[in-house]
Amino acid sequence: MNSLLGAAIGGMVIVLNLGLGMNPALVGLVSALPRLTDAITDPLVGYISDQTRSRWGRRRPYIFGGAILTGIIFALLWQLPHGQSEDFYFWFFLVGSLVFYFAYTLFATPWVALGYELTPDYHERTRLMAVQNFMGQMAYLVSPWFLWFMQNDGLFDNMVDGAAWLAMIIGAFTIFVGVLPAIFLKEPYLNTIRSDAQDTDTQSFNGGVRGFFEGFLLTIKFKPFLCLCAATFLVFNGFMLVASFQTYVIIYYVFGGDQSLGAEYAGWAGTVSAIATFCIIVVISKISISMGKRKAFFLATGMSVFGYGLKWFCYHPEYPLLLLLPVPFYACGIGSLFTLMGSMIADVCDLDEIETNERREGMFGSIFWWVVKLGMAIALAAGGFLLNATGFDVELGSAQSDDTLFWMRLIDVLVPMVCSTLAIWMIYHYPITEDIAHQVRLKLERRRGKMGIAESSSQT
Template sequence: MSQIEATENQIMKAKIDVPMTQKGAYGAGTLTLNLLPGALGVFSFFLITAFGIDPFLAGLLGGLPRLFDALTDPIMGFITDNTKSRWGRRRPYIVVGAILSGVFFALLWQLDPEASQAYNFWYFLIFSMIFTIGNTMFATPFVALGYEMTSDYNERTRLMAFAQTMGQVAWMIVPWFWVMIADKDLFPTQAEGVRELSLYVAGACIVLGILPGLFCKGLDDSKLENRAEISFATLWTNLKAVFSGIRTVFKNGPFVKLCGATFLVFNGFQLVASFSFFIIVFHMFGGDYGATGSWPAWFATVSAMTTAFLVIPIISWMASKYGKRNAFIISTMISIVGYSLKWWSFDPSNPWLIFMPIPLMSFGIGGLFTLMMSMTADVCDMDELSNGMPRREGTFGAIYWLMVKLGQALALILGGLVIKLVGFDPGAASQSAETLIQLRLADIIIPASTAALAIIVMWKYDLSEDKARAIKAKLVELRGEL
């Protein structure tokens, strides 16, 4: 190899590889992306116990902002795809959105336990809507930025693996919020614990959330054509373009498969997410919360640590060696084995066995977002080749996460229905043996079944590495360097 060829290869590798500084910044954003909903989920429990909100109204406070989210995500995707600025299409929104998300998350939880239920309901609902706008302004362009930070098939997986590893730190921390808020040595009341902890979460999210907007780089804006004008004068035209873009996205077969598989794996997991807590408390410790102690928190934390430091690196290696589709199928099969082992792991005579299925179960969620985020980036290239510019990373990201959010809302509803159907009585000090057996079976059968269905959905996914590289070469031919 000549010196010139060696130099050209070094230059090409430098353009393909995402610098560690940018990977770290994008990972910090992924941590923020996980920490906000994780904390929101924990704190929402205390709307009932600490602030006196009726359970039905608390359910509305959880559901209505998600419906609002369903409107704002695609609109924000269209806006960020078509933005023209000296700082790029994504970065200004990420910085402003991170600040707004943090500020309004903190304000959201400054409820007054002495105020009337009506006041707290409307206060929380209004600030939830405002927080949702700020979070959408951060999350949608942030996800889209990750799709375009590199055009290389395998580097996309390495970037997402690194980011998801950092994102798992949120799930190592969040379970301990339950323990901290209930600790009277830390906070005199639950309400005070929620209000104070929300300030720390908000501060961390602002600091971490702005980093990708400051340090990460996406595509060269100057080479992108056919972008719509974003202004009040073009509002109606742009709204029609939003729905047109959504229709185009759903005509993309590989992307629809990614959404379907994600819906099945993630929401099968989410549907039974709370079941482990009830099984540990009532099956292993007979309903004695004092004896249960911090076992549920350790179960969640060890799951996140295993996902971050063991599973994600293995999945990244499998994707490079066997391809992303095959890595997904293999990791999902392994998770089904892990779910099955839960029947023997919740043993009242040996609590340590609860950690036995975790390394295998974690392949499900660990593989899901690492691989799906990487494959969605490949789909964006395919879409440009089929439909031309503007590139629609924002729209694809918005629709993908919209499916996740809507499915998550459905999982919360169905999870409560399953608990009711098995005869679980949340007010009782103990549960019947029949109820606990049915709950344990549901905890295994539901996520294992949805994971199996996801494998079927992805079986004929055909955007392989060879095809992705051919698409990239064609795009380079059509419009120059990616």
Template sequence: MKPVAVTTTRRLSMGQKIAYGSGSLTNNLLPAALAIFMFFLVTGFGMDPFLAGLLGGIPRFFDALTDPIMGYISDNTRTGWGRRRPYIFVGAIVTGILFILLWQMSPENGQTFNFWYFLVMSLLYITGNTIFSTPFIGLGYEMSDDYNERTRLMGITNTIGQIAWMIVPWFWALISNPDYIFATQVEGVRKLSIVVAALCIVTGIMPALFCKEPPLPADIKERPGITAAGIWNVGTDVFRNLGQVFGNGPFLRLCVATFLVYNGFQMVASFSNYIIVYYMFDGDYSLANNWLTWEWVPTLFRSASACFATVNALITAFMVIPVVTWMAGKWGKKQAFIISTLISIVGYVLKWWGFSPENPWLMFLPLPLMSFGMGGLFTLMMSMTADVCDLDELRNGLPRKESQFGAIYWWMVKMGQSLALVLGGAILKWVAFDQNAAVQTTETLTQLRLADIIVPASSAFVAIFVMIGYNLTEEKMKEIKAALKVKR
């Protein structure tokens, strides 16, 4: 085999980091908006709740099939524009257009027609999103081969991605209240989908236009690329590569730890809203949605729940992620994960005193600590997955599998989130939460508050033990890179 040129990218320009991070805004805003809009699929478009649940679940199983295939295609593509950028550019545009079309329904079309329309469009949208997101994630893993620069890149990326979570909480009030901009919920969803898609197209193409890919490895250049005649080889190669991915011990630890931290949080993510409304404001939605009574604050921005979510995102973006990035450079990525996860556990415990009917302002008390859980998780895990790709190349050779590792990692996150939503509903039923009652019993609220603390704290604690055995330290990565230079 011909020798492969080794390129070392120690530091990326801030422009490169911001351009890549812009794609993260697309990658976060689309699913965040989709989650909000799905609620109005029932209340606005009149979809049966069971059918709406199917429409939320079926595309995820389809997503599980397409992600690894797209990862393989991207990893093995050869073009004059690189392995990732053409897919990112086309995928961002296609995804945005399909997101708009997904919501251009009418209740008058009938439930059966809308069900099949939404299902077909969802599958097309998922395909477009896969074409964008899988190569996008792979690009981030290969933009730098420096141990600490990878963390800095992912820190900037996740900071920009948090903007989506500052915006989306206000969609709820904007769509549901006819006194604001939109006369009906259907009109609100239709028009907001256009705004969301337009923003996502603009930010989604930025990595394709302004980010640099490393040169194609020599073994990729010598291959015929992805062809229709070789589709059988694509299938067999995908399964062989999946075996190598799942055989990577450090990567499996990252997956399990992420599953525990992220889905422990997601399982009770909606509980804060219930606790704010039913415990802090005694079931009075009007009072909860008009909590900030200052006259200079517009009515739209007075919601206690939306304020809580937005402040959480602001703290994560501008305080937690920079601190976690610094800790990773100072003490290593594994140590930064363990420290940030322990801090988040303290924050979860403080929620018991923070959610106070006597002083609603105390609900912000746990946020700076809680935010270390999510803020540290993806900043560090995405950086560590890039390290795992180096280990895989040392063990299994070229081509590198950045997109396939990314596809498996995020597939696990998506499937875990589906499971978390189901288990979250089961917990609500177990604590006897009655959605039709204006006032919940004291026992129900106590159990709900305990679950809101115990579930994420205990899963985060187990994740720490999973990561104790993770061994890709900075010193180990230097050894791997030295061995790769010899092997190449």
């Protein structure tokens, strides 16, 4: 569900430009501005979830209610009325998005936190995140075809009507799948966290507003966590910044403005990317066990840099099938990112507990995913302005200038290459190795009087 919504948000927003004629810069702004409010709502919901004590746990009540709200609001968001002004569509979508993202936060923040705390084992965390990421990638088998579905003349009168129906389908699926973790998963720290903190002499947080700000400040100053956030921001932001560019390059450079054929090939590229990502998730989890999480990140991100560069040569009007060649390479970056980052954040949460005596997966998860969403917001906003800067004009159709096409292609290739290279440099400074993670885990288990569990976990 989480991946499906993320893919849908990025893939459907093009309707505002191609279907309603909204200026690309305004499309970028209306996509980006709601994500800025997540800087407040994400950590707040994360903190509230961390502090919640109920018979159903810290996470499950929010996951259950948040999934239902998110599905309903997403379906309503895309019921766009016809014949309105550009200003009307801007404000309609902006206000609706603010409500949607708050509901989304109620679900996603506790759901992410629950994933970090399901297992204490160093390598099992990677396998768990690999399975989670693998299942999430199912969304990307279908999301590349969203544009084709929405603009299908045989199904709908126009693209806007197609988006309305697609949103209702996604909303219903969101509700059905989103409540499952709340029903079937158990929380491992339900009865132990508060007693652990009270039995020690080291720092713990007071509740309420003071506790929120103390926890927030400690989290954003925790250097291992900052390394992960910076690397994720760079890889994901670089990818998202050119996500729309890739579609425009395929349509207007490779296929000379043919939207139907361009959407079909963009769909095939997305499908190949999803299939490649499935393979990458499996491979990277095994490489991580043998080489370590940092080296696995270096390898996968390096392959993506090569893939982005390959696009310059393989996006060719005379050989359109070549555009599929770079896909498996640049898919390595995104495919491995959330498998490795999720596992590494779980390690960070252990190290943080040594210092604070709090299990704060909600706070770490909320800030991490806010960074991801901030990257998406900046990418969507900057993408619209960059597209304008290239001289692109949707009214010109296939008559875009050679300079426009050149700059579109250059941005599509260069931006993610630079961002991914900087991300490798950031993870080079990430300090938690497997030995350090095991030492931290043993100390935590001694504190809880569960040394036997720690020993059995380290042997698996």
